[in-house]
Amino acid sequence: MxxxxxxxxxxxxxxxxxxxxxxxxxxxxxxxxxxxxxxxxxxxxxxxxxxxxxxxxxxxxxxxxxxxxxxxxxxxxxxxxxxxxxxxxxxxxxxxxxxxxxxxxxxxxxxxxxxxxxxxxxxxxxxxxxxxxxxxxxxxxxxxxxxxxxxxxxxxxxxxxxxxxxxxxxxxxxxxxxxxxxxxxxxYQESLSQKLAKADYLSQLEMTKHQVGYRKITEEYLVKHELDPYTASRLLANQLSGIREIPIWANFTEARKDDVILCELRSREIPIVEVAKQFGGGGHLLACGCRVSSWEEVDQVLSALDILLEEKNG
Ligand SMILES: [Mn+2]
CATH class of the missing domain: 3.90.1640.10 (inorganic pyrophosphatase (n-terminal core))
Incomplete structure (x- = not known):
């Protein structure tokens, strides 16, 4: 090589x-x-x-x-x-x-x-x-x-x-x-406004039936915190890591100018990359992503992740 x-x-x-x-x-x-x-x-x-x-x-x-x-x-x-x-x-x-x-x-x-x-x-x-x-x-x-x-x-x-x-x-x-x-x-030094954006993020966390933690970031949030969608997606992808109750977490950021929703998927130990691939993306076993075109598709991504946890929990 x-x-x-x-x-x-x-x-x-x-x-x-x-x-x-x-x-x-x-x-x-x-x-x-x-x-x-x-x-x-x-x-x-x-x-x-x-x-x-x-x-x-x-x-x-x-x-x-x-x-x-x-x-x-x-x-x-x-x-x-x-x-x-x-x-x-x-x-x-x-x-x-x-x-x-x-x-x-x-x-x-x-x-x-x-x-x-x-x-x-x-x-x-x-x-x-x-x-x-x-x-x-x-x-x-x-x-x-x-x-x-x-x-x-x-x-x-x-x-x-x-x-x-x-x-x-x-x-x-x-x-x-x-x-x-x-x-x-x-x-790793960040601005106060970035820290506040993260605090806002956690304050409105959502959860699927089997504990996939996630948040949907819309234009409103981006405007409020003066973030572009790509910066926000990267900044927020891992905000839900290290939480005992949340084995899989995801972040969805609307990038309106490109007409896509950026999906960042993360998992502590259950491989999730197949879900990313199923929606046209990829990456690593436990850290991957994809881009979808509607919030309906985002819900499909969430269901696919939720099923993984349902299977794991038996
Ligand atoms: Mn890399």
Whole structure:
């Protein structure tokens, strides 16, 4: 695997590194971690980092690329393997394509080499592991985004996707001289208004018959708390985690401008990814999502989750 990826990189003078749209810390972290490490190690190669941006971007500006440039490049796609998760402007065919991803989905993007590891905590962990195996140095400007990706996708080493390897990689990244307190402040300090939005969220929590906790976020809530739907969806997805009475939780956010409802599904131990897939989405066994077009469909998602608990309870 390492050699396949390294060969393709070594043979390519022009490389474009992209990741899924509405990026989270893992998407940015894997992208900038790989990009910064490759730029330092292969200074003569032209390396572009592209994709849509949001308020989580504290990593650097994105490069503007077009279809022609991507078509002439080695395209490296991180943290997704499905076309609908790519921003429209960059959903183009590379000269050659590498996909590195830890999600459960089957890829629908043509590729030269596909490396899937659903046991990896994060794509950042996979990228770090590749760089180490390939003997490519990870300096602080690559280690910082990689560490943030790892921390983001594991909820600060809390989720069940954490393995001994996650800690081994984290230890190696720490040795490169990254500044943990700066990292954690930049990731987890929030505004008072965000904290109040979360308090509002909990105050109107709903529950299905068999204890799926959820809330439906409408335009009204978004306007009140001055949140865009994608930020809200990410901010609120895990507000119901760690509650003893709630084994499965979900958040539904109306994104009116795109005419969809964003569904974030989470579970403590019962696999739920099949429900996400049933509604055209995917992700991980216990953390996944989908997009539906009506509140009626949201209720169908809730029933499907509720049935899982009904079956479990016998
Ligand atoms: Mn990820």
């Amino acid at each position: 390492t050699q396949d990826i390294l060969n393709l990189i070594e043979q390519s003078e022009q490389i474009v590194i992209i990741r899924h749209k509405h990026p989270d810390y893992d998407a940015y972290g894997a992208q900038f971690g790989l990009g910064n490490a490759l730029k330092a190690y292969f200074p003569t190669k032209a390396i572009f980092l592209a994709g849509d941006e949001n308020n989580l971007n504290q990593f650097g500006p994105m490069d503007i690329v077009d279809e022609k440039l991507i078509g002439d490049s080695l395209l490296i796609i991180l943290d997704t393997s499905v076309k609908q998760m790519l921003a429209e402007a960059i959903a183009c065919q590379g000269k050659e394509t590498i996909i590195i991803d830890h999600h459960q989905n089957a890829p629908d993007i043509p590729y030269t080499f596909y490396w899937q590891d659903t046991s990896a905590s994060s794509t950042a962990e996979m990228v770090a592991s590749f760089l180490l195996d390939a003997g490519i140095p990870i300096l602080a400007d690559a280690a910082t985004p990689l560490y943030m990706g790892l921390v983001g996708d594991t909820g600060r080493f809390l989720f069940s996707n954490v393995s001994p390897k996650t800690f081994q990689i984290a230890a190696i990244l720490l040795e490169s001289g990254i500044d943990l307190s700066t990292i954690y402040q930049s990731m």
